Amino acid sequence: MTTVKDLPREDYFLSGHTACPGCGGAMVVREVMKVLGPNTVVYMPASCLLIFSDMYPYNAFKVPSLQILFETSAIAAAGVKRALKRLGKDDTTVVAFAGDGGTADIGMQALSGAAERNEDILYVCYDNEAYMNTGIQRSGTTPFGAWTTTTPLGSTSEGQGKNEFKKDVPRILMAHDVPYVATASLGFPADFLKKVDKAKAKKGFRYLHVLAPCPVGWRAESDSTVDLAKLAVETGIFTLLEYEDGVLTLNREPRFTPVREYLKLQGRFKHLSEGQIASIERWVKDKWERDRALAKALGPKPKVPVAIVR
């Protein structure tokens, strides 16, 4: 089991990439790659990651990497894995790193298809809660109330930030009954690394949803990335959970620090009214009640169907 102490010194996602200072996405990729190691093939969609790591003639990965299109992360990773299998390299890990837009929105169809077919890939969503590469536009996982460039501020009801709550992608993946779904936060590296380890060891479709603060898009200090990732968990706004072979576990009972402690560090929330903050507090409370009920209700799932050759 990889712990923070025995995290390999060797990097497979190298420094010299051109991510912004404090980029949560780059940290997620670096830590995941440390655990996955050299026998790995990486897929990236059009994203911040592609631009800061694989802009020709530069390349930040020490392992092979592929890019096709924005919405193709799950299917491309699956295609690579099927081909590797035919080449006798079934032991190679195929990982897709996609942002929240490429996962929750445009990539959802391919993601759902690959999950349903239980393709043998690891899908890592680094969730920075907006389309950051194109300039901070709202996505399905942008939280309620957040300012983005497509939810700008103004005097009407359309000018109060995002009017919808965050899409719960891990819950969608759980509904596919895949072998492994987990959430992680850069603020809890031990939990994060343990989950990457588990995901690496399992066969079939594995999904990791990692909260990756984006100081630029969140209008926060570039040295606050890890603090924000920690606070998101401790306020209860982001839940650390694990869905393994049909059993849902909530990994950490948060301190339930008041959610405004988290919001006040980010410029994207500075316009929020007391009413909007109350909505968020209510949402957090409801979410925990629901997740707890779900964790209680979900038991071991039926075994994977096996083809019988007559």
Added chain:
Amino acid sequence: MIEMKPAVKLPTTGERRMVTGDYAAAWGAMVSRPQVVAAYPITPQTMIIEHLAEFLAAGKFDAEMMRVESEHSAMSAVIAAEATGVRAYTATSSQGLALMHEPLFVSPPMHLPIVMSVVNRTVASPLGIWVEHNDTMPQRDTGWMQIYVEDGQEALDMVLQGYKVAEQPLVELPMMIGMDAFLVSHTIESVDLISQEDADAFLPPYKPVHAYLDPQRPMVVGAAAPPEYIQEVRWETDLRMRRAAEFLEETDREFGRKFGRTYGGMIETYRLEDADVALMTLGTVTSTAREVVDRLRAQGERVGLIKLRSFRPFPAERLQDATAHLKAFGVYDRAVSYGVGGPSYIEARNALYDTTTMPILSFLAGLGGRDVTPQDVELMFKKTLAAAGRGRRASGVHWIGTRGVSP
């Protein structure tokens, strides 16, 4: 009345059976030994993937078969598989090809020689399932080679030939093989089902030269690039498309030496040598047009036929040579570029601009899958004959058999 021609002995190297064009294409795919097949069902392509699934279930075929959730994913899966370093196959039609439009652009610059059978079908609206070429022709500029076949045998043979051309290290371009909806896909004909052994002798296993994903030798496949580099990628892809012409011709000759059938390379000609005017057709209309040529010849008209097989690369030089002696040239299309004319007419006019001043006419018929009758084709010849010797002014676009508009 169309006279029956005397039976000719057809060359058989495998098992000769009565099968549909879709079965023939599936057989061609099977004996090409793709390692990954990804597809999504759409009428009238469905039987191709159904037959491949049957071959797989029966243990005759060994591949990773991905029954994916959309054509966009089918194309993306075969791109990823080829990028990893294996041979891959898919098939689609119409709306499915339109949905693939985005990933179609990806494989040519990345040197990924995918082969795809496309059953040519109407693209909505109105929704229709019958033959039209307005699904493939708008994909002209994606960098894919485009071949149009006339029957089931050609649909099978071109899959094998397709991989051979596509995988040439100097080409490394993907190929789509157009087969007319129902007229090829669902028509049962006698087809020589090439044996695996013969197929293996013709088509060696795929060895990727320039692009593959191997942790032992890491490389980036499909990076982003700034303007400093992209124009060279475009130039190099264009160069490979130009080179493909020579390999299409050579591969067809090689196929002929092995299997006793050739298709003329990028174009096939019929009674053209001493013709005054000629018609160019593609797909199944060619079969009708051959009969019409014979009939008009019997009446003393000096007419000939060109079957356009390769739309990309476009056989400009071969057309220039083939048409040098003509007094007028008609070009039949089963697709329209609105406001201009038929796509292969546009291409032919461009190709012949430097070498001829004869009139070149565009004929549009059979759109939406309407039958193109011998009378329709005869009308095309008559109009072309009437234009002979009248110079470029006699060129123009003619809709044939449009209710209430044209005969």
